[in-house]
Amino acid sequence: MAYSVAVTSGKGGVGKTSIAINLGMTLSREGQRVCLLDTDFGLANAHILLGVNPQKTISDLLNNRATMSELPCNGPAGLKLVAGGSGLTDLLKIDENIRNQIIRSTDALCDNLDVLIVDVPAGATDSAIDIIAAADRVLVVLVGEPTSFTDAYTLIKACSLEKNTYHFSVVVNMANNANHAKDTFDRFKNITDRFLDIDLRFAGYLPLSSALRDSIVKRRPIMSDNGKTAETQSFKKLALTISQTPKNETPGLRFLGLK
Numbered sequence: 643m644a645y646s647v648a649v650t651s652g653k654g655g656v657g658k659t660s661i662a663i664n665l666g667m668t669l670s671r672e673g674q675r676v677c678l679l680d681t682d683f684g685l686a687n688a689h690i691l692l693g694v695n696p697q698k699t700i701s702d703l704l705n706n707r708a709t710m711s712e713l714p715c716n717g718p719a720g721l722k723l724v725a726g727g728s729g730l731t732d733l734l735k736i737d738e739n740i741r742n743q744i745i746r747s748t749d750a751l752c753d754n755l756d757v758l759i760v761d762v763p764a765g766a767t768d769s770a771i772d773i774i775a776a777a778d779r780v781l782v783v784l785v786g787e788p789t790s791f792t793d794a795y796t797l798i799k800a801c802s803l804e805k806n807t808y809h810f811s812v813v814v815n816m817a818n819n820a821n822h823a824k825d826t827f828d829r830f831k832n833i834t835d836r837f838l839d840i841d842l843r844f845a846g847y848l849p850l851s852s853a854l855r856d857s858i859v860k861r862r863p864i865m866s867d868n869g870k871t872a873e874t875q876s877f878k879k880l881a882l883t884i885s886q887t888p889k890n891e892t893p894g895l896r897f898l899g900l901k
């Protein structure tokens with residue numbers, strides 16, 4: 643059955659979009675039909691990192707120039723992309739009704755999709771919380787810095803208290819090694835266990851990697867190559883873990899609602 647994964651972080655600049663893209667390409671390489679939905683409206687950049695030039699974006703949906711089924715464009719490794727709009731006007735007009743319209747419109751993708759990956763805007767905003775609540779699985783990108791901890795905690799707390807979102811997975815990015823990643827996760831989980839009634843799981847880690855950083859500059863995602871590097875192995879493990887984590891089944895509007 644098709645499922646949705648919200649990739650989020652709280653803090654910006656921690657590698658959320660890089661991970662969303664490469665996770666999508668990994669699942670696609672494994673034979674899943676995957677679409678990435680960039681909901682970072684106004685500041686959308688997934689298409690830039692993927693090196694594609696979409697003809698239509700979410701803006702066209704909101705302006706009745708296109709339906710959701712017409713938006714996915716072809717990215718590398720078979721990954722599809724629904725690009726967010728760009729520009730301040732797009733950013734300003736995303737109120738609750740528009741968010742709901744976008745979430746509902748993904749019903750049209752159900753027949754042709756196994757996984758919808760949603761790149762969530764940074765910050766514990768109403769927009770981010772609503773988008774996360776509509777996804778089956780939530781992947782939080784964490785780095786071992788106090789500001790990442792604080793912002794991820796604030797976001798998770800808001801999702802839990804306001805929307806009853808219960809299951810969260812964490813991927814530690816820019817880790818020195820596996821032990822460092824697990825230690826970072828354990829320190830974060832100690833905090834959430836003390837104050838929140840949630841299920842928080844370790845989903846994997848990505849090493850601090852010049853290859854990953856360079857892939858962004860070159861606009862050629864690391865999963866474009868199917869070699870056996872530490873990064874590709876990490877993404878394969880992450881994809882497997884995510885596909886096996888429990889789903890949130892909170893009532894209300896959901897991505898791929900007709901699945």
Ligand SMILES: Nc1ncnc2c1ncn2[C@@H]1O[C@H](COP(=O)(O)OP(=O)(O)OP(=O)(O)O)[C@@H](O)[C@H]1O
Nearest residue numbers: 654655656657658659660764816849850851855858
């Ligand atoms: N594992 C990593 N090793 C080294 N650099 C990384 C790694 N992951 C991400 N980066 C770099 O960090 C920067 C931010 O990445 P990215 O744009 O994916 O973050 P983001 O959280 O989506 O940011 P934003 O909030 O601005 O959308 C990029 O320059 C990227 O190359």
